[in-house]
Amino acid sequence: MDYKNSLNLPRTDFSMQANLVQREPQRLAQWHSSDLYGQLMAARAESPRFVLHDGPPFANGDVHIGTALNKILKDLILKSKSLRGFQTPYIPGWDCHGLPIESKVTQELRAQGKSEADAATIRTACDAYARKYIDLQRQQFQRLGVLGDWNNPYLTLAPQYEADELRQFADLVEKGFVYRGKKPVYWSVPFRTALAEAEVEYADHISQSVFVRFRLVGEPNTYVVVWTTTPWTLPANLAVAFNPKFFYSYVFAQGNTYLVANSLLTSLSEKCGWEGYQIIRTAQAEELASLQYEHPFCERTGRLFPADFVDDSTGTGFVHIAPGHGMDDYQLGLSVGLPIYCPVDDEGRLVATADLPREQQLPESLVGKSTLAKAGKSEANEAVLALLTEKEALMRREDYSHSYPHCWRSKSPIIFRAVDQWFIRVDHTGNSPGALPFRQQALAAIDSVNWIPDWGKNRIQGAVQSRPDWCISRQRTWGVPIPAFYDASGEPILDAGIVRKAADWIEREGSNVWFTTPVEALWAGCRPADWSGPEAVRKSQDTLDVWIDSGSSSRAVLMRRPELRGSDGGWQADVYLEGSDQHRGWFQSSLLLSLAGNGAAPFKTVLTHGFMVDEDREKISKSKQGQGGYQKPQTAERYIKDYGCDVVRLWVASQDYRSDIVVSEERLKKVGETYRLIRNTLRYQLSNLYDFNPATDAVADDQLSGLDRWILGEFATLEAAVAKAYDAYEFHLVYQLVSQFCAVQLSAMYHDVVKDRLYTDPAGSARRRSTQTALHRILTRLTQALAPILAFTADEAWEQIPGAATKSVHLSLWNPAAAAVPTEPAWTVLFSLREQALPELEKARQAKLIGKSLDAVLHFALPAVDGALVTSHEAELRELCNCSAVTVTQAAERQITVQVAGEAGRKKCERCWHWELNVGDNPTHPTLCGRCVEAVIPLS
RNA sequence: GGGGGUGUAGCUCAAUCGGUCAGAGCAGGCUCUUUAUAAGGGUCAGGUUGUGGGUUCAAGCCCCACCACCCCUACCA
16 A cells, blocks of 8 residues: 555645746736735825835936845835835835936937037937936836836926925025035036036146246245146146145255255256255245245235145145146135136136236236147147246246046047036025024034944034035036026026026926026016016026935925825935945935925935945956956846846845945855745745645644744744844844744754654644644744745745735735743753754764664663653654654763664554554554554545 | 945854854755655864954954955045
8 A cells, every 4th residue: 555645745836946037027017917016005004104215326227236236125124114014105216317318318419410409409318318218227126026106206307306406496595505606627628618527538648847936025036936737827826835744945056045845855956957956944834834925927926825735746845726727726725715716718718807906917918828738739838838938937847747637529638627606505504593504503413313334424424524515506408407597797696586486487397498498588487576686688507416406305205295204294204225325425415405405304214235346345347347357247137137036135135235245146146045945945834734724723822732832932033033133124134044044943953853743643633733833823924024035935925825814925914023932941951962862863874774863763861950851751852853762761961872773673664654663563554653553544 | 645334264144341252054075865855854174253563361342553345535736
């Protein structure tokens, strides 16, 4: 007779093979058609809300694996909060404006021969371009299993968003935050336009460098010597900087006295041919700071200022300062109150400006000279050099080769040039008297926010503390227009009322209306009824910095969408979660704008994650693509195609995202192994519940067998730890805890031990039902604990769990155990005995005495303390050791001996493989043990 | 150049206030099983906690210097 059919062998439709790549899209389609997100929102309609506000990715290109990590982390938080009973609305967003799209589109238009396209044409094309990639990325994000309101994302190009952004801007204008100032920008002379950083390329360039002497005021024949590679900026010279940490000396050479840094004296004397120079005396920093000099060819004097950016690698230790022509110069100029003087016009020609009295400015011979370098020379340089020679100020000129910024389109060297810009005043004291300066308010707000990791607070405070005023205008086309005008005298008109009117208009017709409508009509539409200021004759062509776009999302999204309002009516988000680069980016722009416009920080907690690095722990770079580096592109799609989304999600969960995150084939493969471990664990449990109906078969808690009570206690301990890890957003701990539990407590212990009862006990027996009750409870809750991470697999398993309360695991509520359950003392002893017995069994196995442990009988000689606890648990001890029988006797100390079961007069039962004394007692079933006979009789 | 972060077995993570904590899982070697079988069990091996100093009765943990990598920022007059 074939007794195999009488066993309760496992069965399930939950396959061992995951086939994630094929199966996940089917489940996605199912979620989509049943509107799982909508169901979830409805099911939690009365629940407290947990709002995670999405930071908008840039709408360009495929979703990068790093972007996928960010979205998956967000989804882990949302799904875990939802399981715990929160309503978790999620409105994804996209950042749509900005240079990368504009330049891409401009290139495309040029390729089509439309190089002279007007602003509206470019913007329409940019809009289409952004929307194309939003659609693409939306697909790719959804493929990640991220649930959200994908049909109603927020887009920074949406008219309503732009309008809200401008209303926020209007508030800032009204409160006096916004002012007009000058700032040096990269300027392309051939294109007559400001360049963004990304449009600048560095290339080797030979400059005409010069050593120039400035005569000191009140000190005959005494000069300070400066060095510059841009002689054409000398007309803009307003100061000289020195480093207070250096030592300087007065040096007598060739009949004059020169002030020079000691460390550069040797090289300078060689260049200038100073034979037998003499050091007269050293000069102290205080003395230097008191000096004045005469400009070599302009009728003005300048002062010397200390500055720590001055280095002594080249030059003279004194730096020529032109605040209108360099960032360092500009900062120094601002801090000591120099005008931001830039005597260069849009065409790159030297001109006089209104910043200084005309008589102090450049001589007539320089006016109109072009700074544009052709074949290494420029008119302006030549004219300045001639003038320096004439004034006997030029000490030496030499070619100097260095890396210099060039315009990426014209390939010509750019110039640094101060132009008018709009700024937000960070130290604004505001209209409310007695209020702290805005920077202080921001620092206080930062202090009240929960930053994870905690060093995030430090970092953003440092950023806010040291940041200069915020330059918010850009000379770009693809952005939100700054609704400013200019009057007949060229003075700007920026007014909150005007901005609000423009916002209303833009909300109706989109921001292209600003570019397509003639200034007269615009002015007529935006001019407030009670306007008494100057009349506009020209409109602003500037756009807002894109950080104003995304930074306005608290106004345009959090305050705008009712579904994101907190249970208490508040609009602040519970969590923002982005890469740590956003401390200077979105976190800061959001904070500053929300604080200035809405009066509070937009977030309660800010989480940050690190960056993606490759197996060498180096950043994933495009240059490594192909050429012996990465074989495949680093897009999310490529990893999803190779491993399936749940493996990628598990990978995200597996690492401590607070520092760098390693992405490599090896790592993914390892995580794939863990995935299979977990999947097989779930599969084992499901396959042993095929005949279990929790409603009718479940065993009451006090009727559960000791082993089952033990594993439920272990599981409660796990559950408490997992819940704590989720609450702390420490998903890598969830990964470690769950995978180790599956491997150690379940696979190696409980599942292995319990096979015997599940397979061989009568199907409806109390002991088998007890174990099924435990398995069912563990399976249900383990599946829930995994659901945030293995979004697809957990849902697949959930469908197969008998009596599952909801259709999808994501709709279910998880009430994890609150605390760890201590193990009963007897079981502690039983496990320590098992731990000692297993190596003994292994010895017997190595000696070829036994194969499996069921082939053995174990004899335990135990001290009284152990014995007392074990005596009533001999059956459990036998199960734990998976042997055929145990004996327990008294002894002074523990001793465990292994006996081959056959030698103990036992025979192997054909059905359960135990070696028993009563095999063959029943003549009908001569190869079975007594227990199996009992199990078989009702079947026959 | 400046600011922030990270560095513990091949991999991913632990180690409460400095005090039997150098630990787990996986991977790897050996092996058993064929009643989870493209599964499962047992068992063995592995680290001078990035390097070099210092403080302390005691340091993976605190201090200093250095190295590597990551993020931000600035600059090359």
